[in-house]
Amino acid sequence: MGNAKDSRRTLIKNARVFDGLADRAADGVDVLIDGRTIAAVSTDPIDAQSADATVIDAGGKFLMPGLSDAHVHLMGNANGYLDFVAGPTGSLYTNTLAEARRMLHRGFTTVRDMGGDVAPIKTSIDRGDFEGPRIFPSQAMISQTSGHADFAFVYQTPQEFGGGPSRTDEIGFTRVADGVDRVLAAVREQLRKGASQIKLTVGGGAASMYDPLYTLQFTPDEIRAAVAAAADYGTYVATHVYTVDGVRRAIEAGVRSIEHGHLADEATVALIGEKGLWLSMQPFAEADHHYPDPARAAKNTQICAGTEAVYGWARKHGVQVAFGTDLLLEPEAAPRQSVMAARLGDYYSNVEALKMLTSGNAALFEMAGPRNPYASARLGVIAEGAWADLLLIDGDPIADLSVIAQPDEKFVLIVKDGVVVKNAV
Template structure:
């Protein structure tokens, strides 16, 4: 791995380029200078490598150009701080365990080809800073910091006998670690939103409905009053960014949209009318192609709720396509330290609902458009993500084969990703 990208060129030769947007794959060479893409040279043009460039020739043994270069993948709904730990480790582990395990998971995520991640709940600003400094490998992180929940909502990890914090009760372990922040009433919600922005949040996450893993609420429960949601939205807008909400159901989605929420996370139990409403308002539907078995639950109630959510996936993707909703892909894996590879398999599962090239657009330039909604809080807004074109960030993958025809290639990144470049640094190079 080169640790001084600013002083050198990198050339990826003899590739077919998927630029993140267009169907056509153009054969050629991609030249990186420092942290950015400098130019894309058509294969038919005369090409001289820059002096001192690191060169990766991706041609086959007979000189054929079959491998595809594409933008790094983006996961729009991750939980880095809790993906690599069990719930028991979070509740009983020593201080610092969550952060250390998150760094391990960040490296694994990068090596699966996910070069950017929108984190939707967890203390990831410090982890982001370590990665951005170059001291540890991992994806670019758009942190939400603690997700904000009401008492008895999806995110209240206190014991049933604890008084609410608004009534003088203690902070739960999840609140202490910075995974959640329970806040009731407009004043506390306002303070909780500002707290996450103070800690470096790119966007703000609220729990606006019941959840699968929740102890106290069912999926139909609508959470936060309209006034509480509006306060959160206004506070985020004052900082030039937006609010995203965890919510599955029609009533919760409509309340959130009425309050000005810009991104609906999940939505698998919405009806068609509500999906059409999301599209008409120009909001994002940031969702996941869940299947039973993606998560395991010791609580039979959670297993039953998960089955209901999974049953809504097919309808949701169909209606989103039919009504032209702005669709983003995420995985939402959490409390599953041995299940990180599902991230890649879940992305490949998108081919059930769209063509492989449309899925690639969603996972690259599409998700990048959602990341840009962070506006003034976008930590990487100096250049484009999710595309291969001059001036964009040099986050690139070289795939063994053509993922625009066969998305399943990306389900096995260890086998099929020959080159992984992020921020101009080469993290994998199978060509010597």
């Protein structure tokens, strides 16, 4: 990070602080940042001169941890379908770097990327060369042939029969693998490339062309092989899946994070809670995605129809729920990330939503264990020793969660890794 950054000290005075954990905010709080972490949080005034710090007067505004998103596709957010199949490879990465900066300026300081070759992007951001959020990479989405992440054209011969990889396999956005041996190799390949956790697609999806939602993808033995290979590296498998049968197959195979789950029933949602697993949900509405053909549009409608019930059952049964967006292949829709975060207030109290967006998601990220690239400090909280990732908001999201859907106007200060990336105080 460099000595200049590590020696920087910033004092935010007189803030109304939501620490990511409590049910209410505390008034008149000073927060001292020393280098990359928070050095002190005090209701007694901290003297700026003795602290040798640059002072920012919050004027009583709302200070909270940076937002997080547990299911992004940075490369998928930044590029459309034609960019992937016909565009130059370099543009995929430059577009992704540009979107990473925009995401940070929307207040998202940490994300878990669930499919895409973003480990090199993460390295550049962590080094301080570019602005962007902290990234927990999954690297390529691993799929069976004809599965959710099989982007080969229908006339292409599958690799099992001697065909070549699809364009998205070539660039590390996806990896098609059939059979236990190839699944093992695919998991180990992503770990070699820097994955924090592994993403498997074990059911149908809206964005994919060949798989109705009811399909079961990967055999139990294939999923168990992926789980074992990830566990050998101290981490876990997360699975794209919507349906009852798909979720239950994933649970039985040892998967620890269910991505989506919108078509589950109450008993299956309760089972996720009983097993102590994570449900990484998205508050989908039909307008979040647009599909050019009736079949995929119909799948999207069906998925969105399950959102409210699954959130309700998750609350009823005490399931650990994470927030994500899963916006994909529509760069113009990327700003909906902020709208979707505010939409959590339709299903949870405002303070419950804020906890999920901060310390809650962080607990899921930390499940990567030794693969957690940011384990040397705490994420998602304002506390002594935590990472200095902070938002100062002109408004009170505990009273009105909609303010987080207006980052350009309402986020007057954004700090990530101790560095002020926006200051409009």
